[in-house]
Every structure is written in C-alpha cells, then in structure tokens.
Amino acid sequence: MLHGVSAEPAVAAESLTVVRGDTEVLHGLSFAVPRGGITGLLGPSGCGKTTLMRCVVGVQVIESGGVDVLGAPAGAAELRARVGYVTQAPSVYGDITVGENLRYFARVLGADGARVSEVINTVALHEHDRVANKLSGGQRSRISLATALLAEPDLLVLDEPTVGLDPVLRVELWNTFTSLAEAGTTLLVSSHVMDEAERCDSLLLMRDGDLLATETPDGLRSRTGEQDLEAAFLALIKEREAV
Amino acid sequence: MSPRITIATATRVLTQLRRDPRTIALLLVIPAALLTLIKFVFDDSPGAFDRIGGPLVGLFPFITMFLVTSITMLRERTTGTLERLMTMPLAKLDILAGYGLAFGLVGTLQALITSGVAFGLLDLEVAGSTAVVILLAIGNALLGMSLGLFVSAFAQTEFQAIQFMPAFVFPQLLLCGLFVARDQMAAALEAVSYALPLTYAYDALDRVTSDGSLGGRGTLDVLVTCGVILLALALGAATLRRRTA
Secondary structure, eight states: OTTOOOOOOSEEEEEEEEEETTEEEEEEEEEEEOSSEEEEEEOOTTSSHHHHHHHHHTOBOOSEEEEEETTEETTOGGGTTTEEEEOSSOOOOTTSBHHHHHHHHHHHHTOOHHHHHHHHHHTTOOOTTSBGGGSOHHHHHHHHHHHHHTTOOSEEEESSTTTTOOHHHHHHHHHHHHHHHHTTOEEEEEESOGGGGGGOSEEEEEETTEEEEEEOHHHHHHHHTOSSHHHHHHHHHHHHHHO | OOHHHHHHHHHHHHHHHHTOHHHHHHHHHHHHHHHHHHHHHTTTSTTHHHHHHHHHHHHHHHHHHHHHHHHHHHHHHHTSHHHHHHTSSOOHHHHHHHHHHHHHHHHHHHHHHHHHIIIIISOOOOSSOHHHHHHHHHHHHHHHHHHHHHHGGGOSSHHHHHHHIIIIIHHHHHHTTSSSOGGGSOHHHHHHHTTOHHHHHHHHHHIIIIISSOHHHHHHHHHHHHHHHHHHHHHHHHHOOSSBO
16 A cells, blocks of 8 residues: 555455345445545445445445455444444434534443534534524534544545535535545545545445446546546446447 | 433433423323313213223323324434434443433323322322322333334334324223223123233223222232333334344
C-alpha cells in the first residue's frame, strides 16, 4: 500500500450472494475496501448498493459467500462499536430534540457527554435544541451522521449521505468525509452521482447486482481513455456488454 | 444486559412521551373518565358498579397500555431506529426492558389515577383491600404492555397494529368472565378461556373485589400473569432481529 500500512483490507467480500424474495440481488461479489481513505460505491439507483452496505454492516441475511470487516465476520458483536452505519433515510427519533437523540445514542454506545458536542460541531449542526421533525431532511441526515460518529468508528458506512442536499452542503459534507479519512477512519460512501466519485480514493462501480470495476478515479480514466468519470463509467458498461 | 442502556432507553421513551402532552392526557384521563361513565350508566342498579368497577380498574390500563406500546414499538421498527440500535453494542432485552420500565411507570401512574378516582370520587366498594386492587391494576398495565410489545412484531403498519385491538384484545375481554361467568359458557369457550392471559388477570381482580381475598386460586392467577408478562417480553426480544432479508 501507499504508506506502507498493513495490507489487510478494512472490508473483504468473497462470492457475496444475496437473495431477496425470489430475486438474486447480489451475484457473488468479491471485492476489498482498503484501510483508510474514502471508497466510493457508485452505480445507478436499484443496482444493489444499499444491499451491499447492509451486508458490510451485518444486518442483511446473506445467501452464500461472506464479508469480513476489520478482521472479523461482518455483524460480529465486537464490531458493533467499531462500525458506524448511516442509512439513506435518517434513522432518528423525530419527536425529540437533536441533543436528546445524540445523548441517548451516546449513552447506548458508552460515549461521554463531551463527545455529543464534538459530533454536533463536526457535522455543523447548530439546532441542537430543536425537535428533529421540525428540521429539514438535510439537517436530519446530519443528525443521523453525527450519531454514527459518536463511537469514533474505524469504519463508516454511509448510504447516499448527500442525496437531496443543496450543493454548498454537499461540498461541506465531503470536506467532513475527507477530514475524517485523514484522521484515519475508513469510509465507504455510496452515491449515484458520478461527480462525487472525484472525491474518492478508490471506487467500486456497480450495475445490476454485479461489480463492474474496482479502480481509483485515475485508474478508471486511463483504463477507458475518458477524462469525465461519467463517460468512463459508460465506456466500462459498453466494454462489459461487448464481451 | 446493561442497566445503563435500559435506563437510557426508558428515559428516551419517556422524553418522547413528554413531547406529546395530548397522548399523556389521554392515557391518564380516559380510564378514569370511562369508569365515571359506567358509574352513571349503572346509576339505577346499585351493586352492579361495585361488581364490575373493581375489575375494570385493572382492565382499562391493560387495554390502553396494549395499544400505546404496540404502536410505539412499531414506530421504532418502521423508522429505522430499531435497525440502528441493532447495529450498536446492546442486548435486545435492553430495549424491551427500557420500554417496559418507561411504560410500566406510565401504567402505574394510570392505574393510580384510575383507582384514585374510582375509590375516592365514585365510591367504588370492593370486598377486598383497595391496595391489592391497585397492585393488580399495575400488573394488568404491565401485561398489556408486554403483549403489545410482542404483537407489534406482526404488524407492518399502524393500521394493522390498531386492528390487533379487536382481533387480540376483544376475544380475551369477551371470554375472561367479565360479561358471562366462565362456568356458564359453552364448554369449548371455557376451555379456550384457559389459554388466554386476560382470563387470569381478570380472575384475580374478580376474586379480590367479590370474595375479598386472592386465596389459593387468585395467587395462582397472579403467578400465571407474571409468567405471561415475562414470556411475552422474551418472545418480544426474539422477534427483534439483527439481520433481516
């Protein structure tokens, strides 16, 4: 690896297959997410990004194959304080205040009270005395993100954290992700907007429950000869269909 | 299990309730108001109110706690907060015990207000000790709560959860002996009544209000009720899944 850190990946999946109802939604995926940095999980809506993230967090019933996270099977009890998960729809208690939400989860996680103000600052949420339901969707997503930061997890799994946010806030959040990565956290962030791929250190490109490529943004450019990542993704799909 | 998480969960549930003063008012006032209504409905037949009033002091908390807890727990399941908690280092029983503690407190308050109104204002007279009736009312509130937590697992929407009230609670009310003594029912119905938790809760209340004391059978009723509360909590914990399809 670049900085000579341990080569053991943060996430390692082997032939991961998931069936929901009658349909197979993940078709035997194998991939690795390196430790440190931001890995982007990109692909169109409905391609299986959320299911893949649920596997990494250990809340998804898996048909076959497996995922190891930080050296333990995904969902293992010892990982519960080390992995933070932010679902696409903010999971917060709408009828209590931001502070009450965070203080509750902090007590569940065994984090101290000072940590609550720290995470509120990290996500730049200044309305901590307001009831969550009175806030905008973007603000509620940030409560959800702040909750995941409470335990200072080694791995943060974020499902479309910037969807529906205004552009300024999106840039701010990506700056937050970058500084978290610089502080040593591994981030796995899903998105269906290719311009966010630019902010990632490595990419997992998905389509229809399959993995098209595991690349760095630059690697993707040189492999396809396209400068624009959106065009590179399209070229990759064509290349796949031509085979 | 961790007392820290259980207490934190109970505090959070109570904070949620506190932000909803109308629900608190409804919870605390409705049973007492209904009991008052029944008092005036039976105005012309003295004795009838004393006969059914005592058991109703316990049955009302059972019904309201069943409804409130099943809806609150369902909400926790549908908003994603339960899934979030399931990814955190806590035991499933921490969540249920937290709910149990919070709603147990509310149920106790409700039972105290209901019996306060019944004995203080409506001149309800029971053969046995009022303190025992109040304790049984608290037990009924806990029974309703634990069954509500359990059945919430089988509802996907709030509409379904509300329908569990007629589907799950009404048959128990009809067969528990309140409307017709169980030994006067058809043998098949009497047999079914033995399988229903409310039968035991009602029987204990009826013994204290009519006979004056629990006696051996009444004590057995109380033990069965406590067993059902614990069983429903354990089954409720089993319905909380860390992994879902």
